[in-house]
Amino acid sequence: xxxxxxxxxxxxxxxxxxxxxxxxxxxxxxxxxxxxxxxxxxxxxxxxxxxxxxxxxxxxxxxxxxxxxxxxxxxxxxxxxxxxxxxxxxxxxxxxxxxxxxxxxxxxxxx
Amino acid sequence: xxxxxxxxxxxxxxxxxxxxxxxxxxxxxxxxxxxxxxxxxxxxxxxxxxxxxxxxxxxxxxxxxxxxxxxxxxxxxxxxxxxxxxxxxxxxxxxxxxxxxxxxxxxxxxxxxxxxx
Numbered sequence: 001x002x003x004x005x006x007x008x009x010x011x012x013x014x015x016x017x018x019x020x021x022x023x024x025x026x027x028x029x030x031x032x033x034x035x036x037x038x039x040x041x042x043x044x045x046x047x048x049x050x051x052x053x054x055x056x057x058x059x060x061x062x063x064x065x066x067x068x069x070x071x072x073x074x075x076x077x078x079x080x081x082x083x084x085x086x087x088x089x090x091x092x093x094x095x096x097x098x099x100x101x102x103x104x105x106x107x108x109x110x111x
Numbered sequence: 112x113x114x115x116x117x118x119x120x121x122x123x124x125x126x127x128x129x130x131x132x133x134x135x136x137x138x139x140x141x142x143x144x145x146x147x148x149x150x151x152x153x154x155x156x157x158x159x160x161x162x163x164x165x166x167x168x169x170x171x172x173x174x175x176x177x178x179x180x181x182x183x184x185x186x187x188x189x190x191x192x193x194x195x196x197x198x199x200x201x202x203x204x205x206x207x208x209x210x211x212x213x214x215x216x217x218x219x220x221x222x223x224x225x226x227x228x
Binding site: 004033035040041042043044045048087089095096097098099100101102103104 | 115142144146151152153154155156159166167169202206215216217218219220221222224
C-alpha cells in the first residue's frame, strides 16, 4: 500500500555493512518503522523515525528524509543471524494506526 | 513471557469450514491490531481495536471475517466459509499510547499460519 518500495533481495558478507533503502509517498506521512522478520516468525521492532536524520541503535541505524520520501536501514558488522527479511512500514494520517508495509527486503549474509 | 501470544500457531482446515484464532496482547496495551501476511509480502492491515471498540476495518476484511475484543483484553478473529485464498499468516499486534519511548510501537505476536485445503 501507498507505494512503499524496497529492494526484494540483497546479499552481503559477514562483517560488512549493508544499507537497505525504502521509498514511500510523502503525502500524509506520520512516521516510519523498520522491523526484522526471520522466516516463520513475527516481525520484531528495530527502529522508528518521524523527524529527519539518523537514529542509531547499536549495530543498526535508520535514516529519514521526509522531503524525499526516503529512508534507509544501515546494518554494520553483519552477522549470520542478521539473515532475515527487513520490513519498512509507514504510518499515514489518513489511515489512523494501520501500518502500511513494504514487501520486505530479504537479506542473505554469507560467510 | 509478557509478549503478544496467539493460538493456535498452525491451523489446517478444509474449504468451507469456519476457523477462529485468538490473540492475547501485552497486558497493559489498549490497542490491538490484526494483519494478514502471505508469502513474499509484507503484512496487510485488517482491523484495529482500542479497548473493546473496533475503530478501523480494511476493505480486505470481507463479510466472512469478524473480529471481537469483548472485554478489551484478548481478541478473536473468525473466518467463516474459508476459501483457499484465505491461506496466510494471521498476525496480531498490540501497542500503548503510554509507550515509554514516546512512540506508539506495534509489537507482534508469533502469528497463526492458516492453510485451507
